[in-house]
Amino acid sequence: MRISDLSTQSGIPVPTIKYYLREGLLPAGARTGPNQADYGEEHVHRLRLIRTLAGVGGLPLATIHDVLSALADPSLSVHAVLGVAHRGLGPRLTDGENLQELDEARIDVDRYLADLGWRVGAEAPARRELAAALAALRTLGWRVDARVFDRYARLAKRLAAWELEQTPADTDPTRVLEAVVVGTVVFESALVALRRLAQEHHSANRFGREGREIPSRTTGDP
């Protein structure tokens, strides 16, 4: 198909497709003329994958480039490709944190993960994200150590074990890897959304119109 058909099928504007081609995110089509190329279903799929990682996953294009390169590299294991995706996913941090608090929390988190016996790379960005969460609680006056995450850690461990068991059987290893990366990114978004929805549900039952109210506050709809 021509680039205009590729745009129609994928819902992505032609200039954006040309940008992806220039940046190497999308492989070139088969050249059919001086200014024309032929694209196939694999290009449509690739565009959808880019949009999922960028949209639902919130990954920056540079990271998507790394993930797509890793997916195409037969020398990399599933574990390695997942590492590339994870490095791109986090952390969602801005500057302005109290760095001393963060350093202390980082030491606590590293010790905590070691105590849990988790095999995690020393440079995994999620370590810093967890440390930032701990530091944030402390600067707000919560007197907590890393065990405040115990329930979340148990739950995450069981969930991740189940998730990796779901790895699809497929003769094409690139498809398997893609499923692992998509699953990581898309179900993270789904899990976060479902937690908020469930909080709203329980909060409606507990604090809403018919529920118990905290002292000296009247009820109201959100």
Next chain:
Amino acid sequence: MRISDLSTQSGIPVPTIKYYLREGLLPAGARTGPNQADYGEEHVHRLRLIRTLAGVGGLPLATIHDVLSALADPSLSVHAVLGVAHRGLGPRLTDGENLQELDEARIDVDRYLADLGWRVGAEAPARRELAAALAALRTLGWRVDARVFDRYARLAKRLAAWELEQTPADTDPTRVLEAVVVGTVVFESALVALRRLAQEHHSANRFGREGREIPSRTTGDP
């Protein structure tokens, strides 16, 4: 204390503090001279709260303004304030989704949540985030309906119930509300980080150097 001391104690630069004062995110200090004001511990705490919501939580300043106003409004219930925080938290979406797919997924998600019996506002942004996740899977060729989220929904429901039980007892209702909002935001970040860490742990065991490998891929370190 003076604004310079406030900056030292909070780790936030004076120009940023002045910006927060102008935007109404931080209440004015007690005026002590034509160009001078006195700030207290409550200002330090407020600055840390802003930084947590913006940094770990990733909330835009406009949303933080709404959350802080809601916290200070005694006519709003816990449920209402949580709603304001949730509306600010999501969804992390860019444009470029296939809108027809998204509309279909939205209908499926609304029906799914109704089947679950969850009491969730029709305009909760997490509905759209969940629909976007479902639409993303489908455009990538996964033949799934909303029940693909079953395990996540069960887990989120149990977790949220437990989380709301943890609401601290405090005579100051604003402190209680702050704890609920901070808990929602900070533990979301922690949960996401722990899921990634647990995935890396299980992936190391399953796909790493000593683990089982998928066909025609060699192992490698991430």
